[in-house]
Structure formats: structure tokens, C-alpha cells
Amino acid sequence: MTAGLTNAQIAWRAAQDIEDGAYVNLGIGFPEMVTRFQPDGRQAIFHTENGILGFGEAPPPGQEDWDLINAGKKAVTLRPGTAFFDHADSFAMVRGGHLDVAILGAFQVAQNGDLANWSTGPKGVPAVGGAMDLVHGARRVAVLTDHVTRDGRPKLVDRCTLPLTGVGCVTRLYTSLAVIDIEGGRFILREKLPSIRLDDLQLLTGAVLHLDGTPADLSVPEM
Amino acid sequence: MTAGLTNAQIAWRAAQDIEDGAYVNLGIGFPEMVTRFQPDGRQAIFHTENGILGFGEAPPPGQEDWDLINAGKKAVTLRPGTAFFDHADSFAMVRGGHLDVAILGAFQVAQNGDLANWSTGPKGVPAVGGAMDLVHGARRVAVLTDHVTRDGRPKLVDRCTLPLTGVGCVTRLYTSLAVIDIEGGRFILREKLPSIRLDDLQLLTGAVLHLDGTPADLSVPEM
Amino acid sequence: MDKRISTLADAVAGVKDGATVMVGGFGGSGAPIELMHALIDRYLATGRPARLTVINNNAGNGHVGIAAMIEQGMVAKVICSFPRSADPRVFTERYLAGEIELELVPQGTLAERIRAGGAGIPAFYTPTGFGTELAMGKPVAEFDGRSYVQERWLKADVALIKAETGDRLGNLTYRMAARNFAPLMAMAATRTIVQVAQLVEPGGIEPEAVVTPGIFVDAVVHVPDPAQEEDLNRSGARHPKVTA
């Protein structure tokens, strides 16, 4: 089995598609890495659910201000032009379609665009945060994910079996092996690692990968 | 026929029922006079629909700032503690039940609390402003009005015949002849001018005036 | 990112025939006079944009701003709460002649419908207007024993806004009660065009003092010393100016 991209490399690939001046919300955890890989000359404006637009990178340790945090409760910094607002205005931005891109993690994504990323079932403590709002608000909803689960089962599926976050909401997937669009209820393969054969990629995918021309090479720097 | 109170005297009487610290919205026109008659030692906080809380009196002529106006587009002034806000927050105050009193004019008030004060029918240009919101928001909705129309017909009626502003919303009326509460779908006479007999007052009123004990004298200073 | 546009003419160049245009302001307070007059100038020069639907609290006063837009024949419909003013003749005459359509909306419902448009809320319930002519034909529902009217969101193609201070990211503050509908309209329009009296560098507005965050703004034009509608009307102004 081919070595897939690291989380950082997946985040790098997703960052290449973010335009200068785009308004972007990054999910808690792994998607937060997208900020590190903005191409030169482009500056996205990052939104966090708890009421900040246009914040900057994490401060040096010991210099955190705990009133200046992101949705993951990690400290961030001010930049010229940062704005604060309340939660109603923050989700007006989300739900009202003002964000260009939301980038989230996933447990499962179905070929019809359904996303499951908040609950693995009735055990434990459920927690949803802002994910259900984000998937129905942003113009583009992108998912960053390993192509398969830790035990090797497909995360890209025919139908989600886990509780849904949103119905028909995902528009693009960046996985450890490929870049895939969702259009008309189908997975459309746009890019794949040159090191994996199409047949093998299909075997790791739980629904048919459709082609729209020859897939490009998924090319990411070593890091 | 007895000489009724002037508009200023009606406004004076209404002002006596406003408690210290009450949040009050005054309708355009005649109700605006209520601000002049606040009893000593009491300070109401006035709200205007266009986004000011706690504004002060009109400025001297020539010193108007036309960004500092009330709902009637008349210039007002700042006081220590004035706050500005947008129209959504302004009507959250109104609709959300945060105002203690709204004081409006009326064409007709029915004994069930229905109010008609925005339209005299299909002719002309209709205009409603904030009246329909105010009557369903404030804890007390008081009406200031002449007891009868210019041609002597009752404004306090069995049922409104003019287009409604709100259903069952008025709680108290201050008229040129009496103070009347609306309770349980009935007019309850609380005060009347000593100079008018109860029988005569009833003749000028389009629905039964109920008593709850002997009405007090409606007593207002000369002005 | 730089949302600045150098001329009023360029700022309003994209407004199309038949567009729905939200205009900030309550009476003259917050009225973006210069943006409106630039739109009129374009219409007089090119015949476009025509057949506009204008959303504002009022329907114009005198012969400037919204009244001038109506007077020059650009406006097919007005959505407002209070089409009366000190001098409402322009609207009144067209309305009574059947030449302009009016959708009358209670003021708080107008504000909330616009906010809903901006916030992705397609419908909400309000007690306002229940049992009145203005709720006729609208769905009604009971919650906790009280009756409410269902109202729909209101969106626009364009919002024309007057702000006090702005930066090139589109962050805005407003002067006193000139704020009124502007922050809501900025959220509810596909393209929000703002005239600012003061243009500052990003960071020139305290992050906690920003009233409209830049995400809601598309274009910023610097208009120092903007005209006040009330002052124009008291001086008998018209737009375009009548030349002798």
C-alpha cells in the first residue's frame, strides 16, 4: 500500500486553492494547519466562530491572552484590521453565506455530499460545536481527511453510516491520496498521487470514482 | 359639553404614571410632549426606534445635528449614558418585551384592546412606521387621545372599524375626559374630569364604561 | 485585499436594470446622498439602471436622494415602513397616479427581515402585524398560546451605505444614529457599496469598535464631508441641479 500524504501535506494542498482575500473558517484540529501554507502573495482572512475576523498566528508561549482565542480555544493574535463581534453576528456570517470556504475534518463523506464528522454513535459524550452551521453556510465546504480509517476502511462511502453533520454539503475532498470533487451526487477524481494506481485507489474508496478527463498528479512538497 | 383637557394636559397626566428608571417609547407627535412633564425626582429613559436609548431634549434652533434625531425626525441631544445601536437591536428591545411603556396616539380603541392608529382607509398613502411592533412589545401600551373625534363621534368603541394596528394590545387610555383601563375585554373607568357627569361621559363613549369602585377625579394643572 | 474604489461613478457602475437596492438611512440620518446621486447621474447619462426596487425606511423627502431617484424615473417599487416625510410629494404623486408600487412593512419587521436575509434565516415568526391588513395572506402560527405571523427574509442585489470611518478591508463605524439600517443592509446585499467620510488604514479602527466587519462589505469609496439630506432640503436643493 502506498504511503499517503501527511496531515500537513494535505493541509498544504488545500491551502493552494484558497484565493487572495478569501474569507475562510478552519475546523478545530488538523484543518488549522492550513494557515501555515498560504501561497506567497495571497492573504486569506480567517474567521473563527467565537467572534473574530482577521486574526493572526499563535503568539509565543507565555504571551497568550485568553480573551483572544480561536474556536479550538487556542490563543491567536491581533492583526491590523481584526474585528470582534458577538456569536449571533458570527453565525450570520456563517449561515448567511458570507464565508468563501469552510474546511473541516470528517469521519465519513458520502458521494452525495453528506458529511459525518461529529459523532461516532451513542457512546460517550456527543459534541457538535459549529460544524452543522458551517456546512450549510460557506460557499465551498472542503474536507481534509485520510483516505481511509486507521483500520483501513474507506472514509469515502456510498452512504454515511455514522450520524450526519449535514446533508449534501461537501463540495471537495482533500485526502491523503487524492483530490476529489463532489458533483451531481458523484465522486469526481481530480488529482491522485502518482504512486498509486487508479484501481488501487478505487479499492480504498467506498463508492465509484468517476473521471472527468485524466486525473492530474497530486503533487505536494516534502515537509 | 364640558371642556376637555388639552393635549399637553393629557400628556402631563400620562407622565405621572411613568416610574423612575422606566424605559419608554413615545409615538410621533403629541405623545412626544410626555417628556416635558416628568415628575421631580424621576428620570425615565427614552427609546427611539431609529436606534437611541437615553437621549435628551431638543437642542436650541440652529444647533441640530441631523444624525441625532428621533423617530419623528426631530433633533434630540446626547445625555451621559446615551447608547446608539442598529435597527435590529432597536426592535429587539421593542418586540422582546424590554420596554416598560409605549405611548401612542389613536384613531380608535376598542374595549377588547384593539388599536387603530395607522390608516384611515384605502385613500392616500399608507404609512405604519414602528407602531405595529410597539403595540406588541412594550409591557404597557398606553394611548393618548381626545375622547371623541373632531366631529364628536366616539374614539373609544365597541369594535374598531378602521384598519387595526394591533389586536388586544392597549392597556390604558388617557383621554381628554378620563383615564380608562382595559381589562378582560372591558373599559374600566379609573378617573374622570369632575366637571363631566358619568352619564354624559358614557354618551361620548362607544362601549360600556365599567366601574371598579368610584372613579377618582382626573386632576391636571392649568397650563 | 483592497476594497477601495476611487470614484463614486465606478462604485455604482455595476448596478443593473431591475435590481433590488437597499439604501441605508432613516430619513436623512445615514442617507448615502453621494452614492445615490452618482447612480442618478449614471441613469441620466445611460438610461441605466432602470426599474429599481428600493428598500429603505422611507420613500424620500424633497428632491434629493431617494426622492430624486424616484423623480428621475428610476424606481419601480419601494419597500418601506413610512412613505411620509416633511416633503413627500415626489413619491406621493407617483403612488397616487399608480406609477410606483409600494410594499408597506412594519418598521421592526422590515429590520428583522433584512437581518434574516443577511443571517441565512429564510423565515421567522413575529407578533407584529398579527390580525392586521399587513399580515393578510401570510402564514400564522401559535406558540405558547400566542399568535404570530410568519415573515420571510429580504435580500438585495446592492446595498448603498453611508459610514463614518472605514478601512480598505471594509471594516466600518457609523456616526451616532446614522447607524440605523446600515449594518443590516450590509449583511443582506450581494454587493455592499459604502461611502465613508474618513478612510483609515487597517487597524485605524479599534477591533472592538468595528460595527460592520469587512466581510459584509464589497466596495469602499472615500467621500469626505458628505451632504446631509436635511440640510439639502432646507436649502431647497435638487438633484440634478436645475440650471437656469
Added chain:
Amino acid sequence: MDKRISTLADAVAGVKDGATVMVGGFGGSGAPIELMHALIDRYLATGRPARLTVINNNAGNGHVGIAAMIEQGMVAKVICSFPRSADPRVFTERYLAGEIELELVPQGTLAERIRAGGAGIPAFYTPTGFGTELAMGKPVAEFDGRSYVQERWLKADVALIKAETGDRLGNLTYRMAARNFAPLMAMAATRTIVQVAQLVEPGGIEPEAVVTPGIFVDAVVHVPDPAQEEDLNRSGARHPKVTA
């Protein structure tokens, strides 16, 4: 008018058994630690208030604030979007033991329900949650070809809020992202109790800089140098303090 109350104990004295209490803050940012601890102190001294429903984005972290309220046994139910944190043990253990009820609400829906409660909007439609477990049993409607879930307003008996600056009329500002839910909760509670780090005279806050106008506030307590939940948790703090 003077909404100042001189002690934290007096400020929270009126909270009743079974009350619904909105608590400002997102994680530790904006958490009114001193007000919550005063409420705990009263509960430990008098047994009241018990069986509270707490509304917050989260369900506590460590052993202070909401976590301490839960740990001391005052809380019967939590309404929140995200009951996880760096140290969520207090909530997690009670929840898994079936000793505390949880109503999980998507974050934006939680914010909008609270705003609706404050704004007199009994219900609204949102796309959020459509087709998911969290919308089960809720009315669904289609607008313009898209499906939406009907959500109800959320109100409270009491809101506990942390603000940066306040005056005796109740006008408030907030520090950076500590604003979050506070302005909404201040609107939606019957009684809004605020701890302010700085108490100023009326006029000490610029009228345009007021974030929460005083009409939404009932009580103001001056708490200079308020504790930051994150700092408390990093130092292993507990409330009440464990005495050796």
C-alpha cells in the same frame, strides 16, 4: 437609576431553585468566574439554588466555573454545543452516570435561539441540522426549494455575564473575543447580572462604543482584576478551595 450592587453575594441572591441560568463565555473567554463562584458559595451555605439548567457554549473545564457548579451538585441540565474541553471530567462523569441531562444544540443555532428569545421571535428556520439527529422531531419546511428546520427561542431566568466596562445604567463593553454570547444572553434573560472589570460614570463609554445598552442589564457588580478560567485551570485551581 442605579443598577450597581455592591457585593457578588447580593447580586446572585435572587437566583431560585430550578432556574434556567445563561452563563456568558466561550471556554474561559468571557466566563464570569466570580459570579459563578458566588453562586456556588451561596449554594454551599444555604442549599440554594439547586437543580439549575445552565446554558453556555460548553460544559465546564477543570474544577472552576461551570465545572465547579456541576461538581458541587447544583446543575440538573446543561444546554450547550460542545461539552468537551481540556479537562471535561466533571461533566463527563456525571453525564455518563446519568446524573445530568444534556441538550446538545449546534453552536450557531444556540446563538440564534438565544437572540430570538431576546428579540421576541418565538421561532425561526435554519438550514443547520437539517437531516441530522439534532433536528429529529422538529418541524421542517421548504423555502425557495431548500429545506429548513424550525427552531424555538431560548430564554432564561438569569444571565451571568462578564463585561470589561460598565456604567450604573448598565451600558457595557467587552474585552476582545470575550464578547461572544454575552450580548445575546443579556437580551434573553429576565434578570441579567453583570460583573464589570471597570466601573465608569454614565458617559464614560462613548455612545457609539456601547455594545450592550443598559436596557438589557439589571445588576452591575464591580469585580476588578477578574480571574481568567484558563489561568485558574493551568494552576490547578478548585472552587471551593480544598483546605488541607
